[in-house]
Amino acid sequence: xxxxxxxxxVCRMGALRLFLAISVVIAHTGPLFGLQLMPSFEAVRIFFxxxxxxxxxxxxxxxxxRTLLFYSNRALRIYPTYWLALAVTLPLIxxxxxxxxxxxxxxxxxxxxxxxxxxxxxxxxxxxxxLAVDPAWxxxxxxxxxxxxxxxxxxxxxxxxxxxxxxxxxxxxxxHFHPWTSYYLFPTNLCFFVYGMLAFRFMGxxxxxxxxxxxxxxxxAGALLALMxxxxxxxxxxxxxxxxxxxxxxxxxxxSQFKRLAWDRWIGELSYPVYIxxxxxINAAIRFFGGPSLWWTLAMTLxxxxxxxxxxxxPIDRWRARRAEAGNPAAxxxxxxxxxxx
Numbered sequence: 001x002x003x004x005x006x007x008x009x010v011c012r013m014g015a016l017r018l019f020l021a022i023s024v025v026i027a028h029t030g031p032l033f034g035l036q037l038m039p040s041f042e043a044v045r046i047f048f049x050x051x052x053x054x055x056x057x058x059x060x061x062x063x064x065x066r067t068l069l070f071y072s073n074r075a076l077r078i079y080p081t082y083w084l085a086l087a088v089t090l091p092l093i094x095x096x097x098x099x100x101x102x103x104x105x106x107x108x109x110x111x112x113x114x115x116x117x118x119x120x121x122x123x124x125x126x127x128x129x130x131l132a133v134d135p136a137w138x139x140x141x142x143x144x145x146x147x148x149x150x151x152x153x154x155x156x157x158x159x160x161x162x163x164x165x166x167x168x169x170x171x172x173x174x175x176h177f178h179p180w181t182s183y184y185l186f187p188t189n190l191c192f193f194v195y196g197m198l199a200f201r202f203m204g205x206x207x208x209x210x211x212x213x214x215x216x217x218x219x220x221a222g223a224l225l226a227l228m229x230x231x232x233x234x235x236x237x238x239x240x241x242x243x244x245x246x247x248x249x250x251x252x253x254x255x256s257q258f259k260r261l262a263w264d265r266w267i268g269e270l271s272y273p274v275y276i277x278x279x280x281x282i283n284a285a286i287r288f289f290g291g292p293s294l295w296w297t298l299a300m301t302l303x304x305x306x307x308x309x310x311x312x313x314x315p316i317d318r319w320r321a322r323r324a325e326a327g328n329p330a331a332x333x334x335x336x337x338x339x340x341x342x
Contacts, residue, residue: 012259013050013251014268019228020047021271024135025278025301029285029294035231041183042240044138045192046247051142052196053251055149062324067150073320074146078139080316081308082116085276089133092283097132116140123184134279137184144186145193152194157201160194167191195248203252212256220257223250273305273313 020043026032027040038046063070090096098109112118113131119140122130131137152160171188174181182188202208211219223246230237258264281300282292289296 012265012268013254014264014266014271015258016224016227016247016254017047017050017268017271018274020044021274021278022298024275025297026294028135028278028282029292029297032294038227038230038243039240042243045189045244047138048141048145048189048192049196049199049244049248049251051145052149052193053200053255054196055146055193056153056197056200059150059153063150069323070150071146073324074143076316076320078116078143081273081276081313082133082136082139084308084312085133085136085273085280086113088277089280089283092280092287093132094283094287097130112140116143120144120184120186120189124181133276135275139276141184141186141189145190148190149193153197157198160198160201164191164194164198167194195244196251199248199251203256208252212253216253216257219250220253223247223254269309269313270302270305273308274301277301277304277308 020038022032023036023038023043024040026035026037027043059070063073097113098106101109108118109122112122116131116136116139119131119137123137152163155163167188167190171182171191174185174188226233226236226246227243230243236242278297278301281297281304284300285291285293285296
């Protein structure tokens with residue numbers, strides 16, 4: 001029971017995460033009843049902030065002083081589902097990303113497709129081979145952040161603010177001279193991960209406690225409604241920076257208000273397989289139904305994602321939870337208390 005409770009601790013903000021994943025699917029296929037939901041580049045960056053929030057949380061609650069275990073458990077989270085998606089996608093895309101390459105270029109592209117490290121560089125250069133599972137470039141950024149997270153999490157808040165400022169400044173500089181070149185590059189995306197870490201730290205302040213006690217649900221629900229209904233809110237819908245401010249500022253409230261809702265956890269578990277499997281579904285729709293139809297893509301992606309969560313990721317995640325709890329009496333006590341509270 002303790003392992004399961006600890007696993008549940010970090011599987012939250014499900015409604016927001018699934019909304020972001022479906023927004024990416026819509027961006028790659030077509031509108032949903034005429035709606036675009038969230039632009040895909042914003043959805044990915046908010047995903048990065050959520051990742052920063054969660055990594056700050058688990059490094060404090062579960063992996064303090066256990067960096068190698070943190071690395072191995074993050075690898076178990078990312079790679080099995082990614083490799084499954086890679087195996088499913090390759091026969092459908094009708095091409096092999098390494099075709100026509102030789103020597104170091106072939107090895108570099110193979111390494112990126114198998115390990116995801118270096119994926120941001122492949123996309124940053126805007127030429128040459130890319131990943132067979134196109135959306136997986138963001139997983140490469142996630143993995144680079146995971147490598148740095150145990151060390152970044154030890155820094156003071158002002159240092160985190162400085163890292164975010166430098167990363168954001170680099171992003172602005174690149175986009176000024178070469179628009180959109182910063183989108184795929186990890187150093188320019190690091191600021192979004194750090195924003196999430198700063199949001200987690202805000203959750204430990206007295207100001208947050210006061211706001212949560214008085215306005216927790218209005219802030220959480222209002223932020224979700226604003227983000228999900230972005231297209232219906234004049235002015236707000238046109239400015240990405242407003243969406244980021246609302247999302248990053250509301251993360252602690254969304255987490256704290258929704259963390260005990262089992263349905264929110266469940267739909268959140270679908271976000272990763274939806275995100276990583278939908279590219280295979282798009283190519284299947286093109287091959288068998290004549291185009292990248294949103295409805296065919298969702299009809300294939302959603303049931304496949306449910307199956308992956310139940311029968312593929314579920315056993316792996318329970319194993320990850322047991323590994324995290326082994327030899328961690330403090331975490332076990334925390335989980336027993338949480339179990340009693342729920």
